Amino acid sequence: AAEDAALIDEIKQLLIERDAALVAHYYCDDAIQQLAEETGGCVADSLEMARFGARHDASTLIVAGVRFMGETSKILSPEKRVLMPTLEATCSLDLGCPEDEFAAFCDAHPDRTVVVYANTSAAVKARADWVVTSSIAVDVIEHLHARGEKLIWAPDKHLGAYVQKQTGADMLLWDGACIVHDEFRAQGISDLLKVYPDAAVLVHPESSQSVVELADVVGSTSQLIKAAVELDNQQLIVATDRGIFFKMQQAAPHKQLYEAPTAGNGATCKSCAHCPWMAMNGLENLAAVLRRDPSEANAEEVFVDDDLRERALKPLTRMLEFNR
Numbered sequence: 001a002a003e004d005a006a007l008i009d010e011i012k013q014l015l016i017e018r019d020a021a022l023v024a025h026y027y028c029d030d031a032i033q034q035l036a037e038e039t040g041g042c043v044a045d046s047l048e049m050a051r052f053g054a055r056h057d058a059s060t061l062i063v064a065g066v067r068f069m070g071e072t073s074k075i076l077s078p079e080k081r082v083l084m085p086t087l088e089a090t091c092s093l094d095l096g097c098p099e100d101e102f103a104a105f106c107d108a109h110p111d112r113t114v115v116v117y118a119n120t121s122a123a124v125k126a127r128a129d130w131v132v133t134s135s136i137a138v139d140v141i142e143h144l145h146a147r148g149e150k151l152i153w154a155p156d157k158h159l160g161a162y163v164q165k166q167t168g169a170d171m172l173l174w175d176g177a178c179i180v181h182d183e184f185r186a187q188g189i190s191d192l193l194k195v196y197p198d199a200a201v202l203v204h205p206e207s208s209q210s211v212v213e214l215a216d217v218v219g220s221t222s223q224l225i226k227a228a229v230e231l232d233n234q235q236l237i238v239a240t241d242r243g244i245f246f247k248m249q250q251a252a253p254h255k256q257l258y259e260a261p262t263a264g265n266g267a268t269c270k271s272c273a274h275c276p277w278m279a280m281n282g283l284e285n286l287a288a289v290l291r292r293d294p295s296e297a298n299a300e301e302v303f304v305d306d307d308l309r310e311r312a313l314k315p316l317t318r319m320l321e322f323n324r
């Protein structure tokens with residue numbers, strides 16, 4: 001803990017020296033979220049992270065999250081230097097939707113509007129008509145469906161199925177999943193509800209349909225935090241990355257939060273309900289990336305080439321303007 005305190009002081013000092021703002025996702029470890037908060041950065045979902053970064057006047061953004069979040073920040077703030085604690089932090093949805101296979105899928109269905117989830121590479125976004133996050137997916141698809149458009153949806157099949165059910169839209173779904181949310185199990189949640197019969201169940205729609213069906217509230221990370229505050233229930237069973245407990249408990253200090261059970265529960269589970277890529281963001285690599293001489297190349301800097309950037313910016317801008 002003493003070592004952590006020294007590291008934290010060093011990082012705070014370096015953020016000032018480098019004119020840098022720390023932008024962290026809700027799924028990062030508590031120490032990172034706390035630092036972002038204490039240094040005037042932000043803790044948010046991917047949409048709000050990108051917005052915050054673009055608005056902030058720092059010349060450097062440190063994006064603690066996963067690769068696509070760094071890319072989105074760079075696309076929206078090309079004049080800023082975007083660094084990450086490690087560029088190796090990726091996402092099973094991004095990995096499961098390679099650019100070439102996705103382009104072939106789109107080419108096979110030229111009559112369909114292409115909607116991709118924010119959890120994709122810049123190259124996949126560049127192929128899309130729309131980018132959405134889970135907080136606005138239903139609203140955007142409703143809007144496109146009302147205009148009579150037929151859709152391609154990628155990459156998360158669970159979120160896609162959920163949105164399809166909510167809107168009745170004609171959607172062809174890519175077969176991708178989040179390795180964290182895919183692990184929640186309806187049976188485990190039903191069993192936990194027997195122990196806490198008054199609990200409300202909060203579910204992120206990257207979870208499977210059987211889990212979504214048990215939910216009192218289905219929503220994005222920000223929407224689930226809001227629900228935790230507003231619901232009368234004192235006990236909450238939460239089916240999303242447990243990194244969210246840091247902000248949720250802060251927002252609803254008197255409520256009891258329980259992790260929804262996963263398939264891997266028990267002795268075999270090293271990191272149930274916690275994204276292994278989000279967990280790669282630590283104090284050590286955060287400090288290391290800031291210590292490097294800012295006049296030299298930084299191995300953890302995010303670049304998006306200009307042509308790709310321009311193409312990916314279009315569907316991202318549509319999302320931001322839709323959501324204003």
Ligand code: CIZ
Pocket residue numbers: 044045046047118119133134178206221
């Ligand atoms: O699961 C994720 O990576 C989420 C929820 C990303 C986001 O949009 O904040």
Ligand code: SF4
Pocket residue numbers: 027066090091092093119178179180181206241275276277278
């Ligand atoms: Fe990707 Fe899932 Fe990790 Fe989010 S929690 S970054 S969707 S693997």
